[in-house]
Amino acid sequence: MKSLKVGLIGLGFIGVAHIDAIRRIGGVELSAVSDVNFDQAKQRAGQFGVEKCYEDFNDLINDPEIDAIHNCTPNHLHLEVNQKIIRAGKHVFSEKPLGLDADESAQMMATLSEYPEIVAGINFCYRMTPLVQDMKHRIKNGEIGDIYLVHGSYLQDWLLYDTDYNWRVVKEFAGPSRCVADIGSHWIDTAQTVLGSRICEVCADVVTVLPTRKKPVMEVETYAIVEDMEYEDVAVTTEDYAGVLVKFENGVTGLFHCSQVCAGRKCHLNLEVNGSKASYYWNQETSDRMWKGNRDINNELVIRNPHFMAQQVHDYTYMPAGHPEGWNDAMRNTVFAFYQFIKQGKKLHSHKPDFATFEEGHYIARVIEAILLSGKERRWVRLDEIK
Ligand SMILES: NC(=O)c1ccc[n+]([C@@H]2O[C@H](COP(=O)([O-])OP(=O)(O)OC[C@H]3O[C@@H](n4cnc5c(N)ncnc54)[C@H](O)[C@@H]3O)[C@@H](O)[C@H]2O)c1
Incomplete structure (x- = not known):
């Protein structure tokens, strides 16, 4: 071809x-x-x-x-x-x-x-990480029973100091939400993927921890650390932190928080799902491992191994167990799935x-808007309030 x-x-x-x-x-x-x-x-x-x-x-x-x-x-x-x-x-x-x-x-x-x-x-x-896909199929197959709760966070520290600055801090370049849109959105997508259901209601506390930041007089690349810099003070209106209670369309309840000012946290995206038979916990910084929590037998550590993963995941995991797969591989899997879809002549209206x-991206944009509105008005906001 x-x-x-x-x-x-x-x-x-x-x-x-x-x-x-x-x-x-x-x-x-x-x-x-x-x-x-x-x-x-x-x-x-x-x-x-x-x-x-x-x-x-x-x-x-x-x-x-x-x-x-x-x-x-x-x-x-x-x-x-x-x-x-x-x-x-x-x-x-x-x-x-x-x-x-x-x-x-x-x-x-x-x-x-x-x-x-x-x-x-x-x-x-992140949804295309092998063990996230595996968790999705295990949940679908009823392995953890009825889902009761979902919770987790995405925490970083790269905007901890008031001298940390980049285009993401500027509302005109990044949008009215920073932390939720930038990293909370990944938690939302990962949770919606494994549950196979969308968030339909939120109640949020949205906080700008550092309302004034020091903008370097010269341009700084994402994640760059530069010494002996000159600064000017600028007001920041976008959030450094959000704590969010969430309800899903399938009735599952949960919560997540995201922050870019947690010292020591780099890309700490984690998700726990609790069901009537067992729990799963996954953290992207140790993405080849998933914890399975049991009530009546010992807890288990699931180590990514193509031999023991759901058949549907096999396109997205290729190294034998012991050779770690992580974020770069999730990127590869995402791009691979995108081009496979195109090459197979599939269309979004039928597959x-x-x-x-984009439809899911738009839905998540509406969830983000609901979170900002909830934080502003200090109340639960339903997604159908957001156009
Ligand atoms: N999916 C993920 O995990 C993930 C991770 C990081 C960033 N992102 C997203 O990727 C996007 C870029 O983020 P980044 O961290 O790479 O930013 P960045 O600042 O490192 O890179 C942006 C690039 O765009 C270029 N650019 C700016 N204006 C342009 C124009 N008019 N024409 C062509 N190029 C232009 C800049 O010169 C720069 O090279 C953002 O939307 C961000 O949210 C996603």
Whole structure:
């Protein structure tokens, strides 16, 4: 079969991770890249042997050879770039959150409805970790019985100090929610995936721990640490922390919290599901292991092993047990599932893929909006209150 030609816009932290995933799956050729930082774009195009390099993303979108495009730009560009990709009739794989807010993601859904042939995916990659997929199938098969509770968190420390700064702190670039949209959204997607049900009601405490931050006078890359920097004080309105009670459509109740100011926590995404027969606990920082809690026999440590995993997971786990698979592999699995779907000629209106779709991205944007509203008005908010 002819190789699909792929373009990628935005060659920062996550753009490079997408390149790695694209190069690992085969049958897909990364033909063009674009970044407004053209020196960086040319350097990375050379490093990865990419044929074409554009300074203006419009030129990449309009390149007739390109079949599908990854949008790895900051959040404020997602709407414009995704809309242009869809209108150019190309498949789109966007970074999360889908837009700055639910209004922007609704606009993308409206445009997408005019192009039913287009496959539109969003990179909620943690759901594609082998043991998350395995947990999903075990729960579906009734292994832990009726589900009673789900809880967990996503905690980081990279915005702990008031001198920590990046475009994510600026509402105009990141959107009205920071911590929930940036990392809480991953917890929401992972929980909804394993439960096979959506959050329909929330009650949240949303807190900006550091309302003033020191903005470096020069630009700082994501996660970079720079010494001897000059700063100016800026007011920050987006949240550093949120604690959220959640109810799911299937009646399950739970809670999660997310924070970017927890010293020592890096990418501490964890999820526990408690059922009538047993519990599961998974933490992405030890993603090859899952704890199974039992009442009447000893607890168990499930170690990822393709021999003992649900058949449906076999496309998403390939190393023999003992060779760890982690976040990079979840990225590979997400991109693999996206292109398999396209190559098999499947359409989103007739097939449900394993990767997250724009529709799910839009739903999560509405959950985020409900969380902000709940925090502001200090009450439970139902999803049907959010358009
Ligand atoms: N799925 C995940 O696990 C995950 C992880 C990290 C980031 N992200 C998402 O990825 C997106 C990018 O985040 P990042 O951490 O890579 O940011 P980043 O700042 O490291 O990279 C963004 C890149 O976009 C480029 N860019 C900016 N304006 C542009 C334009 N007009 N045209 C072309 N390129 C442009 C920048 O020069 C930069 O290279 C965000 O939406 C973020 O939420 C997702």
